[in-house]
Amino acid sequence: GDSVTQMEGPVTLSEEAFLTINCTYTATGYPSLFWYVQYPGEGLQLLLKATKADDKGSNKGFEATYRKETTSFHLEKGSVQVSDSAVYFCALSDGNTGKLIFGQGTTLQVKP
């Protein structure tokens, strides 16, 4: 079945460092891809999404490009801030049911 694999955390970076969180997927058909962010004690918020191959989603300085050839949707940010410390979830939508399938989540800690 469909699945999402994220790099294991925690990821610890200094402020202003470059961020990459890897996400790869296995899916039949043409899923949409999503990144969600969860700040401490909160629910998940949609960060960005891409609905077809080569689409780039972007929001709040974060970007991810839907790469069909490598089945990847890596999250990047050029300069992280302490306020970006959170858990990040990659997800894909099941083409038949529309249900989201989530990765395990990657914890990011940014130190001043």
Next chain:
Amino acid sequence: DVKVTQSSRYLVKRTGEKVFLECVQDMDHENMFWYRQDPGLGLRLIYFSYDVKMKEKGDIPEGYSVSREKKERFSLILESASTNQTSMYLCASSPRVRNYGYTFGSGTRLTVV
């Protein structure tokens, strides 16, 4: 601003109690979901519903039931709470449009003692 509202942020219940977790959305979404989140286990789907009075089992339905009498409300019921149901519970909703994604509530942290 569109919202998914979970009735309690924190809840403490005793073993054996019947527990109701309520979720209400104001976006007229057809689909609603209940997840639990535990350290190291990610998000696990408990139940979901694609329409009023409809329910489908997710990956871990044992010990839980749900109710969806109105489109905007999806309740999760712990029939007899146990300590291994101590967890963060997250409700989400989505429209029938498949590429929209989910809108999540803020979560209910349930402790069973």
